[in-house]
Amino acid sequence: MKQLIGNAVVGQSGGPTVAINATLAGVIRGFLENAHxxxxxxxxxxxxGVEGLLQERLMDLxxxxxxxxxxxxxxxxxxxxxxxxxxKLPKVEADPAFYEQMLAIFKKYDIRYFFYIGGNDSMDTVxxxxxxxxxxxxxxxxxxxxxxIDNDLVGTDHTPGFGSAAKFIAVTMQEILRDCAVYQIPxxxxxxxxxxxxxxxxxxxxxxxxxxxxxxxLIYLPERVFDLDTFIADVQEALKKHPNVVVAVSEGIxxxxxxxxxxxxxxxxxxxxxxxxxAGTAKTLELTVREKIGCKVRSIELNLxxxxxxxxxxxxxxxxxxxxxxGAVRAAGEGVTGCMMTFIRTSEDPYTVEVGHSDVSKIANxxxxxxxxxxxxxxxxxxxxxxxxxxPLINGEAKCRYEKGIPMHIIL
Amino acid sequence: MKQLIGNAVVGQSGGPTVAINATLAGVIRGFLENAHxxxxxxxxxxxxGVEGLLQERLMDLxxxxxxxxxxxxxxxxxxxxxxxxxxKLPKVEADPAFYEQMLAIFKKYDIRYFFYIGGNDSMDTVxxxxxxxxxxxxxxxxxxxxxxIDNDLVGTDHTPGFGSAAKFIAVTMQEILRDCAVYQIPxxxxxxxxxxxxxxxxxxxxxxxxxxxxxxxLIYLPERVFDLDTFIADVQEALKKHPNVVVAVSEGIxxxxxxxxxxxxxxxxxxxxxxxxxAGTAKTLELTVREKIGCKVRSIELNLxxxxxxxxxxxxxxxxxxxxxxGAVRAAGEGVTGCMMTFIRTSEDPYTVEVGHSDVSKIANxxxxxxxxxxxxxxxxxxxxxxxxxxPLINGEAKCRYEKGIPMHIIL
Numbered sequence: 001m002k003q004l005i006g007n008a009v010v011g012q013s014g015g016p017t018v019a020i021n022a023t024l025a026g027v028i029r030g031f032l033e034n035a036h037x038x039x040x041x042x043x044x045x046x047x048x049g050v051e052g053l054l055q056e057r058l059m060d061l062x063x064x065x066x067x068x069x070x071x072x073x074x075x076x077x078x079x080x081x082x083x084x085x086x087x088k089l090p091k092v093e094a095d096p097a098f099y100e101q102m103l104a105i106f107k108k109y110d111i112r113y114f115f116y117i118g119g120n121d122s123m124d125t126v127x128x129x130x131x132x133x134x135x136x137x138x139x140x141x142x143x144x145x146x147x148x149i150d151n152d153l154v155g156t157d158h159t160p161g162f163g164s165a166a167k168f169i170a171v172t173m174q175e176i177l178r179d180c181a182v183y184q185i186p187x188x189x190x191x192x193x194x195x196x197x198x199x200x201x202x203x204x205x206x207x208x209x210x211x212x213x214x215x216x217x218l219i220y221l222p223e224r225v226f227d228l229d230t231f232i233a234d235v236q237e238a239l240k241k242h243p244n245v246v247v248a249v250s251e252g253i254x255x256x257x258x259x260x261x262x263x264x265x266x267x268x269x270x271x272x273x274x275x276x277x278x279a280g281t282a283k284t285l286e287l288t289v290r291e292k293i294g295c296k297v298r299s300i301e302l303n304l305x306x307x308x309x310x311x312x313x314x315x316x317x318x319x320x321x322x323x324x325x326x327g328a329v330r331a332a333g334e335g336v337t338g339c340m341m342t343f344i345r346t347s348e349d350p351y352t353v354e355v356g357h358s359d360v361s362k363i364a365n366x367x368x369x370x371x372x373x374x375x376x377x378x379x380x381x382x383x384x385x386x387x388x389x390x391x392p393l394i395n396g397e398a399k400c401r402y403e404k405g406i407p408m409h410i411i412l
Numbered sequence: 413m414k415q416l417i418g419n420a421v422v423g424q425s426g427g428p429t430v431a432i433n434a435t436l437a438g439v440i441r442g443f444l445e446n447a448h449x450x451x452x453x454x455x456x457x458x459x460x461g462v463e464g465l466l467q468e469r470l471m472d473l474x475x476x477x478x479x480x481x482x483x484x485x486x487x488x489x490x491x492x493x494x495x496x497x498x499x500k501l502p503k504v505e506a507d508p509a510f511y512e513q514m515l516a517i518f519k520k521y522d523i524r525y526f527f528y529i530g531g532n533d534s535m536d537t538v539x540x541x542x543x544x545x546x547x548x549x550x551x552x553x554x555x556x557x558x559x560x561i562d563n564d565l566v567g568t569d570h571t572p573g574f575g576s577a578a579k580f581i582a583v584t585m586q587e588i589l590r591d592c593a594v595y596q597i598p599x600x601x602x603x604x605x606x607x608x609x610x611x612x613x614x615x616x617x618x619x620x621x622x623x624x625x626x627x628x629x630l631i632y633l634p635e636r637v638f639d640l641d642t643f644i645a646d647v648q649e650a651l652k653k654h655p656n657v658v659v660a661v662s663e664g665i666x667x668x669x670x671x672x673x674x675x676x677x678x679x680x681x682x683x684x685x686x687x688x689x690x691a692g693t694a695k696t697l698e699l700t701v702r703e704k705i706g707c708k709v710r711s712i713e714l715n716l717x718x719x720x721x722x723x724x725x726x727x728x729x730x731x732x733x734x735x736x737x738x739g740a741v742r743a744a745g746e747g748v749t750g751c752m753m754t755f756i757r758t759s760e761d762p763y764t765v766e767v768g769h770s771d772v773s774k775i776a777n778x779x780x781x782x783x784x785x786x787x788x789x790x791x792x793x794x795x796x797x798x799x800x801x802x803x804p805l806i807n808g809e810a811k812c813r814y815e816k817g818i819p820m821h822i823i824l
Contacts, residue, residue, distance in 0.1 A: 016591050048596055079590040086595070170818050171723050178491040178821055179428050179720040183498070184460055189716075211816045214823075300715045304601075308591040311583050311724060314817065394817035404623045405726065405806035406582050409590055411626075 003335070004139055006112030007042040009058065012147075013049040013118035013125065014086065016079035017161030018168075018310045019321040020147045023117050024081065025074045026325020027145070028065050035326055036333035040113055045412070049085035049118075050125060054101060058109070059412065073410040075318060076400040078310035081412045088121055089128045099132050106138065113141045113332050117325075119148035119159075123340050123364040130338035130360065141332045144340040144360050145324055149307045151200035154368045155358040156342035160324055161307075163317030163393035166204035168309040169193055170394055172302060173205040177214050177246055186243045187296040188235055188289050191216070192262075192282035194306050196252040199223050199370045201306065203382045203390065205248035210387030217245045222252035223370050224379035226261055231285070232292045234380050239295070251281050261285065311407050315396025320353060327355035351392035415747070416551055418524030419454040421470065424559075425461040425530035425537065426498065428491035429573030430580075430722045431733040432559045435529050436493065437486045438737020439557070440477050447738055448745035452525055457824070461497035461530075462537060466513060470521070471824065485822040487730060488812035490722035493824045500533050501540045511544050518550065525553045525744050529737070531560035531571075535752050535776040542750035542772065553744045556752040556772050557736055561719045563612035566780045567770040568754035572736055573719075575729030575805035578616035580721040581605055582806055584714060585617040589626050589658055598655045599708040600647055600701050603628070604694035606718050608664040611635050611782045613718065615794045615802065617660035622799030629657045634664035635782050636791035638673055643697065644704045646792050651707070663693050673697065723819050727808025732765060739767035763804035 010027045012020050024045075030036065031043040047057035059082075065071055074081060092099055105111070114129065116122050126144035133140045146153050149165035173191065180189050193202040199221025208214040217238040220226055238245040253261045262281035282299035289297040324341050331341065339357040346352045374386030401408045422439045424432050436457075442448065443455040459469035471494075477483055486493060504511055517523070526541065528534050538556035545552040558565050561577035585603065592601050605614040611633025620626040629650040632638055650657040665673045674693035694711035701709040736753050743753065751769040758764045786798030813820045 012594075016594050048594075051596070077590060078587050080594045083596070084594040167817055172717055172721070174818050174821065175490050175720040175722055176716055178489060178722075179716055181823075182424075182428050182460075182492045182496040184463070184495070207816075208818060211818055212820075214821075301713065302717075303712045304588055304591055305584055305714075305717070308587040309584070310587055310590075391816050396817065397814060402809060404619075404803050405579055405808065406586050406620060406623055408624075409586065409626075411593075 003037070003039045004112045004141060005039050005041070006110045007044060008040045008113030008115065008332070009044040009046050009053065009109070009111050010061070010115040011046040011049045011053065011117065012080035012082050012084050013116060013122040014084060014147070015119070015307060016084060017147055017149050017307050018078045018164035018313045019161040019317050020117055021077045021079070021081045022075045022318045022321035023145050023147060023160050023325040025071050026322035027115050027329055028061050029071065029322065030326035030329025031062055032065070035330040039333055044109065044111070045082045048083035049087060050089070051085040051087050052083065053105060056105060070410060073401070073408060075322060076310055076313070076398060076407070077409040078308040081410060089125050092128070092132055102129070103133070103136060103138055106140065112139065115143050115145060115328055115332070117145045117147050119146070119150070120153060120365060123153070123360050126340065127338070127360045127364045141335065141337040143328045143332055143337065145328045146340055146342070149201060150195055150198055152198040152368050153363060154366045155340065155363045157345040157353065158343055158393055160317060160321035162200060163314035164312070165201055165306050166390055167314040167317070167394035168306055168312050169201055169204045169302065170207045171312060173216060173248065174208055174214060176300070177216070180244045180246050184243055185296060186239050188245045188247065188293070190247045190249060190282040190285050190289070190297070190299045192249055192251055192299065192301045194302070195222065195250045197222060197367045197369070199250045199252070202248050202250040203370055203374060203386050204394070206382040207387045207390050207394070209382065210384050210391065216248040218247045219381045220247070220249045220253050221370055221375060222250045222254060223375060225256045226253040227256065228288060232288070235289060235293060249281055249285060253281060311400055313398035313400070314394045315398045316393055318398045324355055331357055348388065415449070415451045416524045416553060417451050417453070418522045419456060420452045420525030420527065420744070421456040421458050421465065421521070421523050422473070422527040423458040423461045423465060423529070424492035424494050424496050425528060425534040426496060426559070427531070427719060428496060429559055429561050429719050430490045430576035430725045431573040431729050432529055433489045433491070433493045434487045434730045434733035435557050435559060435572055435737040437483050438734035439527050439741055440473050441483060441734065442738035442741025443474055444477070447742040451745055452741070456521065456523070457494045460495035461499060462501070463497040463499050464495065465517060468517060476824070482822060485813070485820060487734060488722055488725070488810060488819070489821040490720040493822060498533070501537050504540070504544055514541070515545070515548060515550055518552065524551065527555050527557060527740055527744070529557045529559050531558070531562070532565060532777060535565070535772050538752065539750070539772045539776045553747065553749040555740045555744055555749065557740050558752055558754070561613060562607055562610055564610040564780050565775060566778045567752065567775045569757040569765065570755055570805055572729060572733035574612060575726035576724070577613055577718050578802055579726040579729070579806035580718055580724050581613055581616045581714065582619045583724060585628060585660065586620055586626060588712070589628070592656045592658055596655055597708060598651050600657045600659065600705070602659045602661060602694040602697050602701070602709070602711045604661055604663055604692055604711065604713045606714070607634065607662045609634060609779045609781070611662045611664070614660050614662040615782055615786060615798050616806070618794040619799045619802050619806070621794065622796050622803065628660040630659045631793045632659070632661045632665050633782055633787060634662045634666060635787060637668045638665040639668065640700060644700065647701060647705060661693055661697060665693060723812055725810035725812070726806045727810045728805055730810045736767055743769055760800065
């Protein structure tokens, strides 16, 4: 195919992660290193995703990132340096004006390359824009680069951002286990971990199983129906073995009737996508243990640090995130479009990975849940096979720079 | 004075910290290096503080720690490796049998040296045992080594453990600030930080002020009366400046009537089982902001990781903690007793510190609150002088060892 010559724009969307800026740095590196083979003239960054693009809030990334130091700082800065948005694109027939405006901006800035770093909703954006521009005969390369701590995108071995969040959870769990072990009186500690639809992050709490044998006593994922009586029986059984019981639960665990365990404590608020807003799963279980067992009990929500603790980023995750960003620019230069970049695990031991890409229309709006083989038979812990899958992704400690004891970040 | 010859016992008490094992390692190092000048024959560790001592649950620390590797692992292991207890010693007249039993154990194991690593209650233990053994003519050296993330002990520039907890809070706050900055819609994030009686840890959230200018918009310490109307006005003022307002609050903030903000506040919400949902400090403020301002708002409790995140320990804190443990053994060899080891800041810039000791009876059961000069006039932020005090204590990043991506700890 003939090479498209024009400008490129890159954006970040959805919830922040520790690695989304590393992917952005990868796109910028790919551009500066001419991985596109000369077809991209300028690389713009859109502020706050497609919302900022519509407002023509663009910055010239090629001009700004003129030193290696800036790129390295970007790679170790958590969250979305360009800003983010939670805009879900309308259907074309519902709001044709939106797409006409977008197309006009592409034409105005001679944008022929569109890179969008994000999760499931962002891949939906990539799919819709790909379909629209193709139908309207505006030749364009549109590529999604995955990003989500939840690791719930199909078509890829794992997602950039997951490894760092998983590492934060795995490390913090080791530390919580030490903390909880100091007293002799029976006590239950319930740790709530992010992951609305898939239990990947919660599973990461258990990887010590395959390293030092230190793991929570019980792990509950949203892939299994949650039953309160079974939970209480599990906790009582664990308390027979030792006084300090630690439980990891996903925020997304649900009862047989489909209701989230934490749903009752909320007002029923939903986010922009209609997802039920959750908090309070561990709190609900804390109250239940207090009532049914009566021992000392506390709940901990790991909360935002799960997705922004850049000081504890997985070196593997950051390196791969840069690689996949660079890979997107290379793929663009080869005319690949309408796709999401992917990771293919080419070997288990030693762990090796290659960058690939898949048709985004086959990826968007699906959920990849934790494999059956990764959950134990009782549905209250993970398996060693699960550890084998997760451990390579949390390997290595990223070296961020510190100034007077606090980490250095770049602010765009 | 003539040197006492006999055995020593060391224990850990109170809430765990990241540095309490470094202090224990310092005591062991001091013993192995003969800092005591030959007067201590054996160094026992008591399991679970004085509770384990009463049960004669002792381990021979000198024999166990026979390699540098074990000592280094101990220094980077969070929480109390020997286990802890929360026993507050009775008054002698209330329970003479307790003291008689303790004395019998000292005699049985020929214990002439007693090191107790802990916070305020532990210093009370040191004071009571010192008084009792002196009155009963059992010659003994009893030394307290401070430990508390709260930094609220009098008589010392700061406490071992504070620097690491403060570093976790300072670093996490930088990351939360990045995370909160990505969207354009007005949003308030309220971060609850430990510290019931003193605001030192909450103050640490603001140290970016003196480093990169990045700090929460508002910081509320328990040293100032908390007023809801003023708080709402402060938040509204902050929202005029930028859409993403971040607030740090101490769990210990109180209203003018002396009631804790988080005390007994019911949100009105109930969980799936109809239990009233009891809110914390930040949760209470979240609900208040939602009601009075109506913007997007969330609350985060930093919770246990504040006191156990050893992966992010302050190098300064760990080094000093080892030093003060070693110093206790040296002081014991010199016959110092009935005292708590202290830090004396001998220079501000460059920061230098010396180990000293003070009469424990003048220290126990007092609270050192944040200096007036460290809180701004409006009572809603810290001053640069406060940053100058805290920053040297969080300096440097301890290098803990990792195995397959998770930190290596020692379990005794």
